[in-house]
Amino acid sequence: MxxxxxxxxxxxxxxxxxxxxxxxxxxQDGEFVIFxxxxxxxxxxxxxxxAGLEDITGGDLVIDGKRVNDEEPKDRDIAxxxxxxxxxxxxxxxxxxxxxxxxxxxxxxxxDARVDEAAKTLGLESLLDRKPKxxxxxxxxxxxxxxxxxxxxxxxxxxxxxxxxxxxxxxxxRVEISRLHEKLGSTIVYVTHDQTEAMTLGDxxxxxxxxxxxQIDTPxxxxxxxxNKFVAGFIGAPQMNxxxxxxxxKGEDVFVTIANHDVKLSADKAARLKKKGYKDGQEVTVGIxxxxxxxxxxxxxxxxxxxxxxxxxxxxMLGSTSNLYVNVNGQQITATVExxxxxRVGDTIKLAFDNNKIHIFDKDSQENVLVDIDPATGELAx
Numbered sequence: 001m002x003x004x005x006x007x008x009x010x011x012x013x014x015x016x017x018x019x020x021x022x023x024x025x026x027x028q029d030g031e032f033v034i035f036x037x038x039x040x041x042x043x044x045x046x047x048x049x050x051a052g053l054e055d056i057t058g059g060d061l062v063i064d065g066k067r068v069n070d071e072e073p074k075d076r077d078i079a080x081x082x083x084x085x086x087x088x089x090x091x092x093x094x095x096x097x098x099x100x101x102x103x104x105x106x107x108x109x110x111x112d113a114r115v116d117e118a119a120k121t122l123g124l125e126s127l128l129d130r131k132p133k134x135x136x137x138x139x140x141x142x143x144x145x146x147x148x149x150x151x152x153x154x155x156x157x158x159x160x161x162x163x164x165x166x167x168x169x170x171x172x173x174r175v176e177i178s179r180l181h182e183k184l185g186s187t188i189v190y191v192t193h194d195q196t197e198a199m200t201l202g203d204x205x206x207x208x209x210x211x212x213x214x215q216i217d218t219p220x221x222x223x224x225x226x227x228n229k230f231v232a233g234f235i236g237a238p239q240m241n242x243x244x245x246x247x248x249x250k251g252e253d254v255f256v257t258i259a260n261h262d263v264k265l266s267a268d269k270a271a272r273l274k275k276k277g278y279k280d281g282q283e284v285t286v287g288i289x290x291x292x293x294x295x296x297x298x299x300x301x302x303x304x305x306x307x308x309x310x311x312x313x314x315x316x317m318l319g320s321t322s323n324l325y326v327n328v329n330g331q332q333i334t335a336t337v338e339x340x341x342x343x344r345v346g347d348t349i350k351l352a353f354d355n356n357k358i359h360i361f362d363k364d365s366q367e368n369v370l371v372d373i374d375p376a377t378g379e380l381a382x
Contacts, residue, residue, distance in 0.1 A: 002064040002077075002154035002187055003029050004050070009059035011045055011211075019045045021211045023059070032181050032188045034202035036195060037234070042211040043191045044159055050189060051080050051157055063154060076155075079148035083160040085140045087132040087147075093119075094128040097147045104151070118146040121183060122176070138169045142176070149184065158190040162197065174200055195235055199223070207231050227373060229285065229366040232359060238290045238323060238334050242361070247273070249280040255305075256286050256358070259329035264305035266355045272370055273360065284369070287359035290323065293335035293351045295343060303352040308333070312347050326351060 004027040011020040020042040027033050035043035048054040050061060052073035061069050068076050079100075087096050094115060101111045119125045122142045132140055141161055148156055161177075162170045178201055181188055192198055198205045199219045207214045207222065207230075215227045226232035232240045245256040245263075254270035255262040263286075265273070278284070294300075300307060310328035317339065324335045326349060335351050343349050360369045 003027065003062075004155055004187060004189070005060070005062040006046075006050070007060040007062065009046065009049060009061065010057045011042070011049060011054060012057045019211050020049070023213060025206060025213070025216060027187060027189065030185045030187055032190065032201060032203045034198040034205045035189065035191045035208060036193065036198040036205055037208035037214075039193060040210075041208040043193075043206075043208050046208075047080075047157055047159055047189060047191045050155070051078055052076055077153055078155045078157060079151050079153035080157040080159065081141075081144050081148050081161045083163055085132070085144045085164075087140060087143060089132050092129050092131055093124060093135070093143050093146075096132070096143055097150055100147060100151050114150045114152070115146075118150045121149070121180065122146050136169075137165050138173055141165065141173060145177075145180065149180070149186070154187065156186045156188045158188065160191055160193070162192070163194075170194075170197070177201060195237065199235070207234060209234075225368070225371045226287075226359070227368055227371050229287070229361045229368075232287050232361070232368065236289055238336065240287050240289050240359070241293075241333050243286045243288070243331055243333065245284055245286045247278060247280060247282045247284060256284065256360070258286060258308055259310075259331045261308040261328070262305075263308065263353050263358075264355055265358060269355070269358060269360070269370055276369055278360075278369065283363050285361040285363060285366075287361055287368075288333075288353055288357065290334045290336040291321075292354040292357035293333070293337075294354070295324075295335070295337050295341055295349055295351055299352045299354070300350060303355055306353040306355040307350050308353070309348065309350045312343055312345050312349055315343070315345050324349065 006023050006025045009020060009023040012018050023046055035046060037043050045054055049056050056069050060067050097115045097118060098111050101114060119128055124142055124146055127139060162173050165173060174197060202219060204216060204218055205222055206216050209230050215222060215231045222235050243258050245258045248255040248257050248262060254265045254273055308328045310326040312324050313327050314325035316323040320339060321336050322339050322341055324337060324343060326333045326335060362369055
């Protein structure tokens, strides 16, 4: 196990393309950290720099207090699980798992003990004599993980390990990876484009876009307090609604005017907007998650000053919830409501905003106006 420190890491290719810009992150011993973002955001490139598979253009990579920028991959004491499994087809499961230990010239009795222990941990005992072609995708991925953990590496890297599996297997493997981390206490750095994987697995999540870190925080803080519009839209499904609006002051109260409807903000949010200099008539972008909108009578009563009215264009029944796609004077708003809602396509509906859950984004910077960042740490100020 090990601490991992990335200090001002940069990656620029010979053609001048900057893939990673000023990446800073301190990972604690035993922490499970997720890099998440859209394709091309630099997350896999950063992982490969940690592994030694990509050269670092600038900055320092430190493992357990030692700078390893120039160390060969084999000397970094890191193991990596790839998207493609990368198993040797002519070898059995046992032989695949033994291979890195034989290369390291460990004694046979220790090799046997490590392989047996990993096989037991991953439920592979009955598969040790099979070859990869006789295994399912989930079993192959467990073998790939077993081959990595038998080395007892300081850091375990995983690059999109579940992307080749179907939805049901991905769900099962998420649980298995979580159990594995709990049992081993390993330091894990995991790359994915799937925000569900990120939210369910990570102690902390690094959200990236265009080679830059957008926010580093716990899953709950990312969900509740995204620092900008990109993070807000990337985390959560269905995606957060972004609605063009104008601020309106009525005495001490502050409203956002959305498609000719005035939605009242909570007193706390109104005070914070005023403190930051936002004024009557100023244009902003309102963010509200679909699950923070509702058509239930009790919600409409509780937030009577924070409602809009529109027409239902699409209705989706999902079992435990229903999604309504509502046209409010030309603005599209998605609401996730109770499954027993009587509303259907073509109906007129009144939706209440939970005004404690409204986000306000600056039109120019796209930063979340209602979130404060500690300039010393770059983390949320509480």
